[in-house]
Amino acid sequence: MENFKFEVLHECKQTGARVGRLTTPHGVIETPVFMPVGTMASVKGLSPEELTEMGSQIILANTYHLYLRPGSDLIERAGGLHKFMNWDKPILTDSGGFQIFSLSSMRKITEEGVTFNSFLDGSKHFIGPEESMRIQQQLGSDIVMAFDECTAAGTDYEKSVEAMERTLRWLDRCSKFDFKGKQMLFPIVQGNMFADLRLESLKRTIPYAKCGIAIGGLSVGEPKPVMYEMLDVLQPHYPKDMPRYLMGVGSADCIVEGFMRGIDMMDCVLPTRIARNGTAMTYKGDLTIRNAKYKDDFSPVEEGCDCYCCKNYTRAYVRHLINTDEIFGGRLLSIHNIRFLNRLVNDIKKAIWEDRLKDFRDEFFETYEFRREQDRQAFGKNAE
RNA sequence: UCCUCCUUAGCUCAGCGGUAGAGCAUUCGGCUGUUAACCGAAGGGUCGUCUGUUCGAACCAGACAGGGGGAG
Numbered sequence: 189m190e191n192f193k194f195e196v197l198h199e200c201k202q203t204g205a206r207v208g209r210l211t212t213p214h215g216v217i218e219t220p221v222f223m224p225v226g227t228m229a230s231v232k233g234l235s236p237e238e239l240t241e242m243g244s245q246i247i248l249a250n251t252y253h254l255y256l257r258p259g260s261d262l263i264e265r266a267g268g269l270h271k272f273m274n275w276d277k278p279i280l281t282d283s284g285g286f287q288i289f290s291l292s293s294m295r296k297i298t299e300e301g302v303t304f305n306s307f308l309d310g311s312k313h314f315i316g317p318e319e320s321m322r323i324q325q326q327l328g329s330d331i332v333m334a335f336d337e338c339t340a341a342g343t344d345y346e347k348s349v350e351a352m353e354r355t356l357r358w359l360d361r362c363s364k365f366d367f368k369g370k371q372m373l374f375p376i377v378q379g380n381m382f383a384d385l386r387l388e389s390l391k392r393t394i395p396y397a398k399c400g401i402a403i404g405g406l407s408v409g410e411p412k413p414v415m416y417e418m419l420d421v422l423q424p425h426y427p428k429d430m431p432r433y434l435m436g437v438g439s440a441d442c443i444v445e446g447f448m449r450g451i452d453m454m455d456c457v458l459p460t461r462i463a464r465n466g467t468a469m470t471y472k473g474d475l476t477i478r479n480a481k482y483k484d485d486f487s488p489v490e491e492g493c494d495c496y497c498c499k500n501y502t503r504a505y506v507r508h509l510i511n512t513d514e515i516f517g518g519r520l521l522s523i524h525n526i527r528f529l530n531r532l533v534n535d536i537k538k539a540i541w542e543d544r545l546k547d548f549r550d551e552f553f554e555t556y557e558f559r560r561e562q563d564r565q566a567f568g569k570n571a572e
Numbered sequence: 573u574c575c576u577c578c579u580u581a582g583c584u585c586a587g588c589g590g591u592a593g594a595g596c597a598u599u600c601g602g603c604u605g606u607u608a609a610c611c612g613a614a615g616g617g618u619c620g621u622c623u624g625u626u627c628g629a630a631c632c633a634g635a636c637a638g639g640g641g642g643a644g
Binding site (some may be wrong): 223225227228232233248250253280282283285286287289290291294306307308333336338376402404405406407408433434435436437438439442454455456457458459460461462463464465466467476478479480510513514515517518519559560 | 598599600601602603604605606607608609610611
């Protein structure tokens with residue numbers, strides 16, 4: 189397993205958060221790290237060169253979507269995902285497990301796996317643990333995710349146990365797949381919002397974790413304090429010699445709170461999705477750039493940001509592009525949002541080195557305005 | 573000069589006897605391992621004007637005004 193190695197370079201004395209270095213066949217990833225999502229073998233609207241310029245080190249792609257189109261056979265023939273999409277840095281592929289959850293209306297789960305209807309043409313398909321591993325092998329990603337069952341917030345205890353147990357049995361099957369040392373399997377902890385289940389899931393998942401471990405099934409509709417509580421429960425029990433990946437979480441506040449709780453990797457569609465929908469992420473909170481109040485605002489999206497968008501364009505211009513459905517608007521905000529999260533992670537990394545991440549976190553929330561009333565209240569920050 | 577058609581939300585139009593709807597635009601909200609350049613909500617109209625008919629008119633009749641087309 190010499191293709192993969194993880195070293196912890198520093199541990200924050202205030203929080204236990206870490207700075208580390210994960211070596212993969214396609215290069216080194218410095219953690220903590222935020223990973224943009226490129227479901228269809230493309231981070232929507234952005235080129236690999238642009239991603240590199242923004243400081244992104246690794247991206248996600250998706251088993252489910254690429255299996256359906258253009259087909260994992262085709263990508264294998266193309267020479268693998270890296271070559272196919274011209275991205276030579278590390279790639280992590282999700283297993284399709286999340287689509288069991290997000291496309292729940294079109295599937296049926298059995299012990300063997302999941303039968304589902306394609307969202308493209310309704311055709312029937314089957315993916316189980318073995319199929320997911322096989323597809324991810326064809327894609328040739330560096331990090332392979334286990335095929336798991338993610339449950340929604342509010343799922344009752346009994347059903348949460350059921351999904352957790354099935355995830356563990358599926359994990360055992362995933363672990364038997366031979367990636368020949370070229371790809372590394374990350375198992376996924378489930379357990380919904382039940383502390384005892386989370387702990388049990390973690391304990392029984394650790395034996396399968398060789399080079400990394402993931403926390404799934406969070407940010408699925410629960411209030412943020414509940415998610416943080418789950419992370420608090422888990423933090424003392426993670427293996428120390430491998431990265432911990434919190435799946436699908438990527439608002440600025442959650443990133444700060446997550447890395448503070450010992451997480452090393454996160455991914456999210458949020459920065460690119462809300463960018464296309466007209467929202468910019470900043471240190472002061474999310475800015476709905478499409479709002480009329482930015483019509484005559486000739487300042488950059490975020491003062492002091494070093495991204496291509498902020499260095500060259502104004503809020504008024506970006507708003508104009510978004511409001512006229514010009515693709516360039518979504519591109520500019522995507523560039524800004526990803527760059528913003530990378531800057532935020534860099535600042536977090538610096539604070540870890542300086543053993544002051546807790547202080548950094550407090551300073552961050554002094555100026556960060558929550559977007560949703562629900563979050564303001566949960567944080568004890570009332571709208572003025 | 574005559575004939576004919578049109579005039580309803582900012583725009584394009586639907587409604588054709590029981591006091592108004594859509595799409596787009598506008599404004600706002602939401603998006604967290606992407607079925608998402610998406611989804612949702614709100615604001616906005618004395619139905620060209622006037623006079624009739626009718627229990628009741630955006631809808632029927634007449635006149636007038638503005639506009640399109642045609643004939644001379």
